[in-house]
Amino acid sequence: MQAGLSKSILADVRELDLFAEMEDANFGALMRGAYIQNFPPQIELITEGETSDFLHIVLSGSVNLFASWNGRETSMTTLQPVSTFILAATIRDAPYLMSARTLEKSRVALVPSQDVRAVFGTDAAFARAIVTDLAQAYRSVVKNTKNLKLRTSLERLANYLLRQSRQHGASETFELSTDKRRLASYLGMTPENLSRVRWPPFSGQCCGAAKLAC
Amino acid sequence: MQAGLSKSILADVRELDLFAEMEDANFGALMRGAYIQNFPPQIELITEGETSDFLHIVLSGSVNLFASWNGRETSMTTLQPVSTFILAATIRDAPYLMSARTLEKSRVALVPSQDVRAVFGTDAAFARAIVTDLAQAYRSVVKNTKNLKLRTSLERLANYLLRQSRQHGASETFELSTDKRRLASYLGMTPENLSRVRWPPFSGQCCGAAKLAC
């Protein structure tokens, strides 16, 4: 653990849309209060239901957001560097709705929530950036809900693969960025079910499949 | 249809958290560009995929947001007056992710999106209010996703009823605010399935059920 952030990391963070336009003095204030922590894999960083003391920023490695209830657990999303998470909880000073754990050895910056809220109140550019960020996040979750409610698990998988393929330059083959267990959970199905998928003869509708969640 | 909004309506709108703190001049500018329209029941106000030209405000009646894909349709949420909708699409100048239709005879105010974006850029208080609104909206959708992924349809229904009951002052009986067809769609199940629900002997876990989505 160390107080303050090194120059190269500061530059990476500042380049995030969320921080790019805010005033230097305010960015400096946020970062002075922040600290960095290195975590081994599979460490629970935050726990659903607790109050949000820090805005988190993944600097390296990767972090999975998940939720659980009544003995069941589901993967919500996976974060790659450099990105922030639980911004909404921080802004509203509300309990976390999701838990987070590292997937690999990861470096995470922690910015005290009250600092974020304070700067949010005084720096208009920062407030605007937060709006853009939250609007984007909101739209992502809505797409996800539509995905869950309107598609079968097979269709969700197909859509996921199509999007991944496109992200990898529309190549015929590519590597999954996650193990199948977590992928299944993310898609709202069991690993067994995922493993069993065999592509039936495609209906003409298939190509339209990608439209919903892209 | 009429240009400008009457005083009593203006007051209602101004009381919304979204507009309460912004500068008078900016609020006035927004409202001067707005107009009101009265719609009969079952009219489609906006259609998924189109560009968001207006921020909408339900003034009376009620509006259902829904999404469709591949012949299937699902109810996402229902709006009661006075509330705004599709703020995120307006802010991001992005296509609607959901369609909207009136459920009853409804009065809706339409505020040009470009006005909203313009004022958002200059009025810090408005920007902050939008943040709060979006953060809230984001958290609602996350709760909804958790609900869908972690609970069975029976559990979702139970949770819905518990929440409704609490909203009605924890009374033993209350009236559903929607027909069962739309409720089923909202909960991600078929009407037949909803109709078939018979409460099994409660497990000890039941009371915890309300926690997730409240």
Added chain:
DNA sequence: CGCCCCTCTTGATATTTGTCAAGACGCCAC
């Protein structure tokens, strides 16, 4: 190598959920 551990797969089966068709019920107009 041989062993253990982990992930993934497969099979058998149960549960949940959706589909289709028919009927019950209330409501309203005539």
Added chain:
DNA sequence: GTGGCGTCTTGACAAATATCAAGAGGGGCG
């Protein structure tokens, strides 16, 4: 009243998905 219409319910069945149990395969390590 009577007939139509819409919503809701019910039954029989089919499809989708989950669960449980077992086994295949790969990689690290002594």
